[in-house]
Amino acid sequence: MSQLSRLIAILTLLKSKRLLTANELAKKFEVSVRTIYRDIRKLEEAGVPVTTIEGRGYSLMEGYSVAPVQFTEKQANALITAEQLINQSKDTSFVENFNEALTKIKSVFRTSIQEKSELLQSKIYVFNPTYENISSNALSEIQLAITNFNFIEINYCKVNDTNISFRRIEPYAIYSIQQKWILIAWCHLRNDYRAFRIDRIQHFNILNDTFEDRKFNLQDYFQSCPYN
Incomplete structure (x- = not known):
């Protein structure tokens, strides 16, 4: 990340929270505390009213900016x-x-x-008594593929099956059940719609090639082929 990008990000963080320490910022951006000190000086030199609260951290002067949108x-x-x-x-x-x-x-x-x-x-906590702790890191990319009609190539491993199959798919919709994300796609291997658990995708590649929309309707899919 460039210094300019980091300065903009630090300013956004300062505007989003009342108080931040140099250690918190250093950890967030994976830089030294000394680098954060220099960044804060740069912001001050640019006219940003950063207030240093001795022993506590940094804050922005009250009323620094007028927000274009107000939340209740x-x-x-x-x-x-x-x-x-x-x-x-x-x-x-x-x-x-x-x-x-x-x-x-x-x-x-x-x-x-x-x-x-x-x-x-500080007063909210969500318990998650799950017994299958499998994570994924593909949802954001898959969402883009859905809205841009891009083919995806995946290596997929079913539950209780060690075999990995290669699939070329057309992604159409996603839904979540029991904290697991499910992708509905047209599978060219099966020549039909199939449901894929995103956390079971071993590898994926979003292609530049696009497909023609099959006018998939998620409600119709649920009525004809409910998840089980």
């Missing part, structure tokens, strides 16, 4: 609650992209809303 406390609470639920997802790409988006959203919260949302965040 209930709306902010809904986002904080969604964050806790989404963090239970077994797909790391989905979690990372949501948290990055939420950081940008938090940056426009009023200070009073930030304070209450941070308080609520």
Whole structure:
């Protein structure tokens, strides 16, 4: 990450949270604390009113920017609650992209809303008594393939089956059940629609080639071929 990109990201983080330490920022961006000190000085030189609270960390001067969008406390609470639920997802790409988006959203919260949302965040916990701890890192890429009609090539391993099969598929829809993401796609090997657990995909490749939309309807699929 370039220094400019990091400076913009640090500013966004400072706008999304009332107080951040140099150690937190260094860990976030995988740089030294000394580098963070230099970054903070750069922001100050650029006219950003960064306030240093001795022994606690950095904050932005109250009223530094006027947010173009205002959130109510209930709306902010809904986002904080969604964050806790989404963090239970077994797909790391989905979690990372949501948290990055939420950081940008938090940056426009009023200070009073930030304070209450941070308080609520410390008082919410989602239990996940799962016994199959298999993760994935493909959901975000697959979502792009769905909306752009790109073919995907996958190596797939079914549950309780050690054999891995190669598939060329047309991705059409995704849904979640029991904290597992399921991809519905037209499988060229089977010449029919098939359901693939994303966490069972061993390897995937999003192709530049596009396919013609088969006008797949998720509700019709559920009625004719429910998940079991």
